[in-house]
Amino acid sequence: MTTTTVPTQDAGPGSDNDSAGKDGTPTGSTSTTGGPTGTDPRSGERHRRNVNPKRVAGYAVLILFAAIYLYPFLIQIATSFKSDPEAASHPLSLIPNPFDLSAWKRMFGLTSDTSVPITTWLGNSLLVTVVITTSRVFLDSLAGYALSRLHFKGRRLMFTVLLAVMSVPGVVLLVPKFLIVTYLGIFDTYAAMLLPLLVDAAGIFIMKQFFDSVSVSIEEAARMDGASVFRTFWSVVLPMARPSLITLTILSFQGSWNEFTHFLVVTQSPELKTMITGLAGLASGELGSGTQFPLKMGAALLTTIPVAVIFFALQRHFIRGGNEGGEKG
């Protein structure tokens, strides 16, 4: 990697910290490669000297777009604390007046209206996310390792099948998924929700690519010492694969928490609704009449929070990977 690519990226967060206090990622500031302000004394001077019209225009565009991208989320938060009439009469206001908790009370069952059983949805979402993420991290890396390292008959064919399976778009699978769970007699059960999602082809592919990129020497030494294949995998290979496992965990978490179409076609009972399928029903007007916007915004906010937490906590994995992602491609 050339040095020029570094300042804009890795040093970016570090040198940006003062102006963009929001995203002080610790790793950014530890970067020693030197941002534009760090190594080049002239650049700081230049910044002070001119009010560069190009800079002003650049900031103007960025701030305008940041407003367009963030304002909807702010409105969402504010609206969830408004009353129904206020949401309609002051849709743009970010300060609820009066501050109204009825949407939140209703969601958490503190009123007599139980049409939006959000705790059930949350429980189901939590269950599917934990089970699917755990299973995917384990099974995907197991299969990815085998496809990358182990020599066995049918490996090449399996990989070809995997690539083929990966290119099937989700929207094509609605009818097939319904057919198979009905055929197996598990329609509208947790089994139907969980079993088909326990592995995913994309995750196996990511892990295979990762194992392709690391040297075999360490694990070969372990195996020559007589460790079994699984033991080598478990105690030697997996610990080395930590960064990829984090990636896979993020992906699986986000994928299973946000999953919609699969749960839509394999379940129908209200008890099996997740945050996403529940919210989709609520938003499309299946539950109760009236616009109920504060309630809908609150429920949408609840579905956004876990992914947002992961996103902001692990942001450096997102962004750093974004710039260095392809080198092994």
Added chain:
Amino acid sequence: MAKRRTSIHGREGIAGWVFTAPAMIILGIFLFVPIVMALWVSMTNWTGNVDPFGGGPNAAFVGPDNYTALFLQDGLARSNFMQSLGNTFYYVLLVVPLQTATSLLLALIVNEKFLRGKSFFRTAFYFPSVTSSIAISTVFLFLFSNTGAVNGFLKLLGIDGPEWFSDSRGLLHMFFGLFGAGDNPAWGQGEIFGRSLWDWLSGPSVAMCVIIVLAVWTTTGTFMLMFLAALQDLPVEVDEAAMLDGVSPWQKLRLVTIPMLKPALFLVITLGIIGTWQVFDQIYVMGKGQPAGTTMTPAFLSYKTSFTSNGWGSGAAIAFVIFLIIVILTGIQRRMMREDKPAGRLRGAASRARLAQSESATATVDLAHTNSGTGPQS
């Protein structure tokens, strides 16, 4: 030595099968087999209440009838399908250029070295891509409601906003109306695939425009990251040479940067086109194809035909038509990417983008694309 190697390989052989077995069994049972089942169903008239493989009047084999009904026979199946194709056509026509231009613009600005706070902006632009499409659609449902934020904003400007979600008027129809073309004029009577020329030329409906705005808004961050990756790959020497030659920034952008971004542009455009064939979640939340079928997409039509109208054969046939279209588009993309031989990060982005097609949410892919490279350096 030779003996030892054989034994290790023998062990490996068994381990290989054991390690891959859970994944292969699950993918086989829940992906491969069901696709074959659905292919069979797409050639039956299954109504949903009997065994789909049992034959009989409600699950009879009808050959390619469901497919020909979509293209060649007059009827509801074709008129619905053709309307969804028309909707998708306008959707592609607006979403792809808008998201490409916006993401390129943002990437170029965020990539400027003299700007501060870029990680904040990058985060702001990317965040919508990782959140649930259902949650975001719900927010947009409020923003564009009759008394919502957008109409509230328009009112500040003295404009009476439309009833976004119930307005089925096509933009082009409204435009023709300005020139006095009445409803369904004589020149628009010719039929193409059973749909009148006038209907084909409707343009996106007002309701569809909301979904277009939503799509651009959610995908821009992802594509911005792809452009950023490509910009990082550009050789510095070119930049310096251009600077020494004294070209203006605009000339540099037009004559140097954009031509060198060609592979990235191609990737973003094809991914954008592929993505538009998979629009489903947004339609489910925002009116399920209403008003007057003007927001119906092929993907949602496949679902509705099967699950709501019990036309399972026809619904499955639509799914396979979408499948075929996406396979062709992906094939074109892979071939072009191979010819262009993009270097480094972008090729990584491309290979990861391939993952996109296996997930309904594009965001997921981008996570993959943004992450899978983190491994080796620690």
